[in-house]
Amino acid sequence: MKWALVDGWTITRRELIHWVREPGSVLFGVAFTVLIALIFGYLLGGAMNVPGGGDYKAFLMPGMFAMNMLFGIGSTMTAIADDISKGVTDRFxxxxxxxxxxxxGRSIADMIDSVMLLTVLMLCGLAMGWQSNGSAGDTVLAIALLLLLRFAFIWIGIFCGLMAGNQAMVTAMQTMEFPVGFLSSAFIPPSTMPSWLGTIAEWNPLSSTVTAIRDLFxxxxxxxxxWITQNAVLMALVWPLVLLAIFFPLAVRRYRRLSR
Incomplete structure (x- = not known):
C-alpha cells in the first residue's frame, strides 16, 4: 500500500508537470466549460421555462456542474489512450x-483537474447570477456529490481508454457524452419530454445528481x-457507488491484461 501511494503520487506529479508545460488542453477545457454555460445561460435561456417559475440560470448551473463531471470522461480516455499509443504504459x-x-495516479490527477474546473464554473455561475441558497452543510454535500460522481466517471473513462487504445476510437466514444448528458434533467425538465423518454431521463445517473444538488443548493x-426523483439525494450516492463497483474492477483487470 505504501509503494502504491508513493508511486501513484509520482504519476500524479507527472500529469501536473504536463499541464504546466503544455497548458493548452487545460485552458481549452476551462474555456469550453465556460462557453457552454454562457451559451445556455444567455443565448438559449430566454426560451426556457423553469417549472414553478424562477430564473433559468439558477436552474441551469447545477446541471452545468454535473455536465462538467460527465465531460471529464473524454479527457480521461484521451490521456489513457495517448499513453498506450506512445508506449508509455508499456514502459510503466x-x-x-x-x-x-x-x-x-491518473485518477488523482483527474480529480485535481475536476476540482479546478468546478471552481471556475462556480465562479462563472456567480458572475451570471447563480448562488447557493442552501446551508453551508448542504452546499458542501452538494459539492461532495458532484465529486463522487466525477470519481465514478473517471473509472469509466479509464476503462474505456484502455479498451479503445487509440485516439480514433476515443473520439468515437466521446460522442456518447452528449446524448447521455442531454438525455437528463441537466438542461430541461423530463416532464417536457415524451413520457417514455422522460422516464429514461429521470433514471439517468446524471439526473439524480442534478436533482439532488438543485435541492441542496x-x-x-x-x-x-x-420515486427516483423524490429520492434523488439517496440515488446520487447509490449510482456512483454502483458505477464504481462495475468499472473499477473492469479497469484493473483490463490494465493487467494489456500485454497478453
Whole structure:
C-alpha cells in the first residue's frame, strides 16, 4: 500500500508537470466549460421555462456542474489512450513500480483537474447570477456529490481508454457524452419530454445528481412524483457507488491484461 501511494503520487506529479508545460488542453477545457454555460445561460435561456417559475440560470448551473463531471470522461480516455499509443504504459509496466500506481495516479490527477474546473464554473455561475441558497452543510454535500460522481466517471473513462487504445476510437466514444448528458434533467425538465423518454431521463445517473444538488443548493428544480426523483439525494450516492463497483474492477483487470 505504501509503494502504491508513493508511486501513484509520482504519476500524479507527472500529469501536473504536463499541464504546466503544455497548458493548452487545460485552458481549452476551462474555456469550453465556460462557453457552454454562457451559451445556455444567455443565448438559449430566454426560451426556457423553469417549472414553478424562477430564473433559468439558477436552474441551469447545477446541471452545468454535473455536465462538467460527465465531460471529464473524454479527457480521461484521451490521456489513457495517448499513453498506450506512445508506449508509455508499456514502459510503466516494465519498471519496478506498483502495478496500481498508473491508474491511481491518473485518477488523482483527474480529480485535481475536476476540482479546478468546478471552481471556475462556480465562479462563472456567480458572475451570471447563480448562488447557493442552501446551508453551508448542504452546499458542501452538494459539492461532495458532484465529486463522487466525477470519481465514478473517471473509472469509466479509464476503462474505456484502455479498451479503445487509440485516439480514433476515443473520439468515437466521446460522442456518447452528449446524448447521455442531454438525455437528463441537466438542461430541461423530463416532464417536457415524451413520457417514455422522460422516464429514461429521470433514471439517468446524471439526473439524480442534478436533482439532488438543485435541492441542496436551494435552486429551482423539477416537480415529479416518481420515486427516483423524490429520492434523488439517496440515488446520487447509490449510482456512483454502483458505477464504481462495475468499472473499477473492469479497469484493473483490463490494465493487467494489456500485454497478453
Amino acid at each position: 509496466r516494465s519498471i519496478p513500480m506498483s502495478p496500481s500506481a498508473v491508474l491511481l 436551494g435552486n429551482p428544480g423539477i416537480a415529479a412524483d416518481s
